[in-house]
Amino acid sequence: MAQSVAYGFGVRTGAFAIFNFVVEFRIALGHLPYMASTLDTVFAALADPTRRQILTMLLEDDMAVTDVAEPFDMSLAAISKHLVLLANAGLISQEKRGRVKWCKLEPDALKDASVWMQAFGQFEAINLDAFEAFLEQENLSTTPTSQE
Numbered sequence: 001m002a003q004s005v006a007y008g009f010g011v012r013t014g015a016f017a018i019f020n021f022v023v024e025f026r027i028a029l030g031h032l033p034y035m036a037s038t039l040d041t042v043f044a045a046l047a048d049p050t051r052r053q054i055l056t057m058l059l060e061d062d063m064a065v066t067d068v069a070e071p072f073d074m075s076l077a078a079i080s081k082h083l084v085l086l087a088n089a090g091l092i093s094q095e096k097r098g099r100v101k102w103c104k105l106e107p108d109a110l111k112d113a114s115v116w117m118q119a120f121g122q123f124e125a126i127n128l129d130a131f132e133a134f135l136e137q138e139n140l141s142t143t144p145t146s147q148e
Helices: 015-029 034-046 049-060 065-069 076-088 107-122 128-142
Strands: 004-007 010-013 092-097 100-105
Touching: 034 049, 034 076, 034 107, 049 065, 049 076, 049 092, 049 100, 065 076, 065 100, 076 092
Parallel strands: none
Antiparallel strands: 004 010, 092 100
């Protein structure tokens, strides 16, 4: 029977749920290095397609929370939970102007994630045509010639 663990905004089951709960708990206690916890938080926020769409919308301009919620088929409370997660990751900031709460994209929050991902850019994609030509050449050189 899978064990259920409540964390974040829902209940997850299984080994990954326990792992994620432990990671979040250790981050809260400060037992993990800052960059790792920041990366984990940013990538967790980016993992959801709704939150990625919200970030895309905020690329254009600051938006009121009600305007952010408009294109989605979910409650304002659900959108607010997504916005809280994005704000906790530092991807957006929120401020109250009069009676309206506004959201603003904070692109600098992606710097650590970008630096981390650029480390993988040093590996070039395999040139399959050149690899195929190499294999053909190797095959020709190792094929025994028939002697008659």
